[in-house]
């Protein structure tokens with residue numbers, strides 16, 4: 020299990036930019052590079068392309084993906100990315116934010132996992148957010164592509180782009196569908212990928228010290244459509260969790276189901292702890308640690324969201340509830 024504890028505050032925030040072919044990634048990247056946000060942005064693109072912006076660092080990489088040698092079949096590290104970040108860090112004074120644009124056909128997992136797994140990368144950078152651009156008009160043609168669904172599933176921020184090419188009703192339906200697939204992402208509708216930079220840079224989507232609450236709209240809804248193979252499941256329970264039971268459950272769940280769990284995010288009330296306990300997971304990799312203290316008057320509860328493929332909601336719910344302290348009242 021990896022931990023991002025005790026990182027130096029000088030780590031460089033990293034935004035991973037994904038989206039299917041032609042969705043608008045480069046258009047967004049150009050906004051990021053030209054916008055007056057006061058940040059010096061370095062860019063890594065893993066395809067050969069041109070970004071004709073002066074004074075920016077743009078590096079191209081070829082595909083090079085290593086499976087981890089501990090038998091974990093869904094966790095991979097990109098060797099080329101590790102090396103390029105290492106090289107960039109020697110010019111650390113030249114930039115203060117890093118954007119990695121993935122190819123439209125790439126599974127974003129190996130890029131994201133690199134930030135959970137590689138120790139040198141963890142020392143020097145921190146994953147800020149996964150931003151996914153969706154082509155409102157053409158995504159309909161690509162729903163069956165694993166990459167398109169995974170790009171949505173991993174996102175912290177989703178731009179539904181090309182809103183000029185669809186009707187308001189189509190947009191509404193699309194947003195609902197995306198919301199069901201990914202319950203933790205914030206969704207913005209855009210034209211030409213124009214979006215307020217503060218909403219996509221400096222997000223802290225993977226920051227365990229600053230865990231954002233999980234969207235209450237999603238948690239509060241009674242019924243969700245789980246007709247897609249990729250979906251979100253939100254588990255909520257009042258009371259306190261038994262830490263041993265929780266550890267035993269996750270210790271069994273992730274090795275067996277991790278391949279289908281793209282992301283997991285949780286804020287939990289552990290029995291006997293005054294601080295909230297925060298979990299972040301990507302496939303079988305997980306970070307977990309206490310964050311801020313529960314506030315006076317704040318309702319202590321347990322919220323855990325899974326985003327993945329073919330998740331067994333009834334079993335997850337049952338096993339989650341089994342981790343609750345039996346009395347469940349008043350001791351958390």
Ligand SMILES: Nc1nc2c(ncn2[C@@H]2O[C@H](COP(=O)(O)OP(=O)(O)OP(=O)(O)O)[C@@H](O)[C@H]2O)c(=O)[nH]1
Nearest residue numbers: 039040041042043044045046123180181210211212
């Ligand atoms: N109509 C319309 N076209 C858009 C919009 N945003 C981007 N485009 C166009 O869509 C095309 C693809 O945009 P890119 O930014 O190159 O997309 P990409 O995701 O980088 O594409 P790949 O790198 O090929 O995967 C370009 O011709 C853009 O001008 C939009 O909101 N509306």
